[in-house]
Amino acid sequence: MRESTTPPRSDSVSPDTQHRVEQFLYAEAELLDTFQLKDWLALLTEDIMIKVPIRTYTHPGTEQSEFSENGYYLRDNYDMIRERVGRLKKSYAWSENPRSRIRHVIGNVRITEVTEESYTVTNNQHVYRSYGDTPENDTLSARRDTVLQRGEAGFKIADRTVFFEDSIVSTKNITLPLL
Amino acid sequence: MGSSSNSEYSSRVKRMIEQTGSGIDEGSFPLKIFNDQDIYDAELRRIFARSWVYLGHMSEIEQPGDYVRRYIGEDPYILTRDETGQIQAFLDSCMHRGAQFCTADKGNTSHFRCPYHGWTYSNDGTLQGMPKKAEAYQGLDPEDVELESAYLDTFKGLIFGRIVDEGPSLEEYLGDFKWYLELILDPTEKGMTVVTDAHRWQANHNWKTSADNFGGDNYHVFATHQAAEETDDLDRGPWKKLPDNRRGEFNHLACTDNAAVSYQITNDRETYMGYPDDITEHFNSDLSEEQTELFRRSLFYFGTIFPNTTVVHAVQSGGWGGPWAAIRKWQPRGPGEVEVISWWLVPEEYEDNDAFMERSHRGWESLSAGGAFESDDLTIWEGISESTKSMTLDIRESKGNMQQGMDGMSDEVEILEDPMHGPGEVTTNGGFYDERGTRTLLSSWYEQMSREETGANSGEQ
Structure with a gap:
């Protein structure tokens, strides 16, 4: 079983809402790509959880989800995310020194649930990572579920889960800007 | 076999092995052994085939039929608990043409069926049958065919396996x-x-x-x-x-x-x-x-x-x-x-x-x-x-x-x-x-x- 599929709901939101949600995701992606992580942090609610579940290829026909419900590469609350952002700024955070060149390409943006407080948004993404003075690069393909809290000042990210295609992580680490 | 010819390979590998051995008491080692194709090939044969290699934990295969795919060296094995509760580990390679029959990382099954010609094995490694046996394999006794299995030993829930059954028992080794x-x-x-x-x-x-x-x-x-x-x-x-x-x-x-x-x-x-x-x-x-x-x-x-x-x-x-x-x-x-x-x-x-x-x-x-x-x-x-x-x-x-x-x-x-x-x-x-x-x-x-x-x-x- 893959991640749960969601019925198309394009009729349930106005083109304007769809446009605003997409523009928000694109702008957010630029903050990640350019490591403007302090500004990015300001887009998160303080009760956010970001999760990257483990994926395992299970026996064909099994009802069990491929995605673990209790095992994650990353399952972080706001405090943990803030710490990650803080350490990435340090020159001796070797995982990102030299810094990766990252580019999000986001597509298939669908709003799957609408409440008075929030939109639940699903998107597909290819995140390209180039590193150091080598021809090596990784592309991380994923589906991403985001809950956007609606507020007068705009959207805030209240929850996010990134479902990678890979069952074996094939990039050297999962740094925040790759999500 | 490594990238060099046979004799060059073995003298080069031997030299690095001996340098490692003689360097231990001096506190030195040849840096090259940390990335060398010939050394690596020798390691697969000399170390991984006959060392106790960790395969899994008892708690991962609690029920009969539970299995997980694990490796000894680079060889893919299926670690499973058979229908009688015995722990087994088989090479994922059909004894007919060598095709692999396990595509998942984990699951539960009593039998494995090879996708190539349909030979079917019980999860104790024995051949249960093949299509058209009466027409094609009249003189073959399925009991003569078994999957290649690893030698297993356990300690405190940890399951280890090795390809060659020589050297110390797991307890002696630990x-x-x-x-x-x-x-x-x-x-x-x-x-x-x-x-x-x-x-x-x-x-x-x-x-x-x-x-x-x-x-x-x-x-x-x-x-x-x-x-x-x-x-x-x-x-x-x-x-x-x-x-x-x-x-x-x-x-x-x-x-x-x-x-x-x-x-x-x-x-x-x-x-x-x-x-x-x-x-x-x-x-x-x-x-x-x-x-x-x-x-x-x-x-x-x-x-x-x-x-x-x-x-x-x-x-x-x-x-x-x-x-x-x-x-x-x-x-x-x-x-x-x-x-x-x-x-x-x-x-x-x-x-x-x-x-x-x-x-x-x-x-x-x-x-x-x-x-x-x-x-x-x-x-x-x-x-x-x-x-x-x-x-x-x-x-x-x-x-x-x-x-x-x-x-x-x-x-x-x-x-x-x-x-x-x-x-x-x-x-x-x-x-x-x-x-x-x-x-x-x-x-x-x-x-x-x-x-x-x-x-x-x-x-x-």
Whole structure:
């Protein structure tokens, strides 16, 4: 079983809402790509959880989800995310020194649930990572579920889960800007 | 076979093996062995085919038919519990044409059917039948056909396997390290259980690089993990009982014949690695007084059993929380590549304690490809892989250094004779200033690499 599929709901939101949600995701992606992580942090609610579940290829026909419900590469609350952002700024955070060149390409943006407080948004993404003075690069393909809290000042990210295609992580680490 | 011709291959490999052997007492080793195709090919045959290689934990295959795919060297095996409850491990290779019949990483099945011609095996490895037997195989007795299986042995729920059935039994091989393993992976009455699927990531370094690092290298923490060390105290628990430098009587290294573990303790006998207070009710009464005493004061253990099994049990990691435990396998994927597999374990008594599980997950998460702590290691190890394949190190036969703890190197390292620290060769400050762990693991490497090759197609002349 893959991640749960969601019925198309394009009729349930106005083109304007769809446009605003997409523009928000694109702008957010630029903050990640350019490591403007302090500004990015300001887009998160303080009760956010970001999760990257483990994926395992299970026996064909099994009802069990491929995605673990209790095992994650990353399952972080706001405090943990803030710490990650803080350490990435340090020159001796070797995982990102030299810094990766990252580019999000986001597509298939669908709003799957609408409440008075929030939109639940699903998107597909290819995140390209180039590193150091080598021809090596990784592309991380994923589906991403985001809950956007609606507020007068705009959207805030209240929850996010990134479902990678890979069952074996094939990039050297999962740094925040790759999500 | 390596990249060179047969005789060149074997004389070159022999030379590097002998240089490793003769360098151990001098505290040096040929850097090239950390990324070399010929050495790697020899390791698969000489080390991985006949060492005890960790395959899995009993708790992963509790029901008949449960199976997981695991590797010995680069050979894919299916570890399963058959219908009679016996544990088995088969090579994923049909005895007809060699096709693979297992596509999943885990599952439950009583039979495996080869997709190529439909030969079907029971999960005890016996051939049950094939299509059109009456027309095509009248004279073949299915009982004469069995999947290739690994020789298995277990210790405290850990299942190990090997391809060649020679050398010491698992218990003999683990030797004095059993004392530490009991303490690290069996401290409570009900024992430990694997919680969920493993973290798996492919990394660009040789399997020995990380096996060595987890076999007692605390010395790297200050440089490599400086950024993570400065993480605010989100959740360090009783780690705070330590003085800042954590050295001296608080840090030790224990080496046995084929394993090395560094550990950190406090003077507080109520530390219990940060476990909830009721740990005293669950403590394993089979442990000796000395083991119990050491566990009471314990903060962490990081150890490697040669060749590629690592065990961890720790109060926290990088300020991220805990206590947490893990078994790791450095799965070789080439001379400069490894798949890291990290299984999270908890004492069964705490499996339903949500608050505990949340903190324990954080510790485990911190040391993974997604982790705030480990990601710095991975970048550095990648560089080792890049440099050690260099022609410069090959031609010049350049040596790396592992002299820490040898005569004249440190006033801070002392050999401890104290039953509380177990039967290994234990040094105070050993995690920081003693490279005995590296020397121990490379001694095991030398011993196995220099032993005559086994099998009909051995490269030995």
